């Protein structure tokens with residue numbers, strides 16, 4: 001193929017970046033990059049009623065955080081919006097209104113579209129009558145025959161003359177051959193009465209003018225595709241290759257929605273999910289390499305990704321799996337890197353050396369960075385706890401006190417405060433006195449953490465240092481005796 005591959009991500013700035021939107025952007029990015037092509041960003045902001053202020057800028061910032069940089073045009077959202085007049089990317093459709101109006105006009109002159117001057121009241125009445133007859137609401141073609149070549153009054157829309165009784169057939173890269181009957185397609189509005197184009201017109205005109213070779217988007221846009229194809233045909237333009245990605249589902253197979261958990265990429269970033277973990281996980285929502293490899297950096301994905309192997313069936317978004325990826329990537333960070341990434345979740349009056357030690361221990365157990373805020377607490381201050389939890393379920397008060405006293409005695413003699421030395425010392429206390437791990441390791445762990453669940457005792461004691469650790473064990477013995 002000589003033509004240079006070009007893909008686009010074309011979000012409407014109506015809020016946050018949805019996980020599904022991120023996957024669409026990612027697949028477009030991967031496909032363009034692996035073919036040495038271009039990936040452009042187009043903000044589809046022609047529906048002024050739905051536009052949310054600042055959403056486009058937030059979206060651009062999030063894409064950049066995720067490493068999905070677009071080609072063409074300045075990269076800084078704010079500057080981009082000011083500097084760009086709709087000619088360079090990121091493209092803002094609201095800056096290109098004239099282009100759409102001219103193209104719609106061309107279709108009118110070619111007899112492929114027409115002015116419609118039906119009043120909103122007439123259309124509403126039509127709709128109600130059709131509903132009463134249990135028919136699908138559609139335009140009745142009243143203005144089709146008038147063949148107005150210019151606007152008759154101020155209130156008009158431009159509609160596409162959808163051919164009757166035709167079949168629109170196209171080949172979707174993921175879904176294969178798809179057919180639609182034009183009898184089911186209404187005469188689409190192309191230009192609204194406020195002069196703004198509809199999604200269909202602006203989308204098709206831009207995909208053509210921008211040289212988009214591959215349209216990769218979510219399955220929810222599949223019903224729009226025949227309308228787009230009719231537009232390409234009306235203009236006499238070649239079709240791009242279409243690929244419709246599978247839906248994202250909740251665990252119960254319903255469509256992924258806010259009600260069952262976070263769906264905004266921004267929310268995951270705020271909770272301390274790492275961009276590379278999110279990217280890695282999202283890449284696998286609909287595509288799997290044949291060797292079942294799971295860990296991929298963005299450059300590795302560029303090499304391995306195969307759009308043709310994208311599945312048709314909906315992909316389940318599983319937070320546990322995302323946690324697994326995030327935990328994996330957190331473990332790959334050095335303590336220093338980790339500290340830099342989770343500063344916002346940590347108290348700021350704590351000495352760096354101590355924080356690094358805490359992170360070394362806790363990094364093995366973090367699903368996301370925000371969890372460190374809770375985990376750091378017990379190292380800084382012993383939580384108030386019920387002495388009952390010091391007693392392992394198969395032990396009793398007397399043996400637990402004995403276990404703690406033996407541990408205290410043996411640890412007091414330990415001058416090399418290393419994890420291995422401490423666990424050897426505790427094991428010796430168990431072995432020499434005919435005790436079990438539950439009589440020694442368990443209560444020591446609870447004594448130094450104040451928690452039912454925590455890292456191993458030697459890990460916590462290594463962070464706390466000898467003096468604090470022994471104090472906490474002493475404190476536990478006293479609490480138990482008083483019980």
Ligand code: GLU
Nearest residue numbers: 010011012044203217221
């Ligand atoms: N503006 C549409 C959206 O919000 C674009 C759909 C498409 O890619 O054609 O997703």
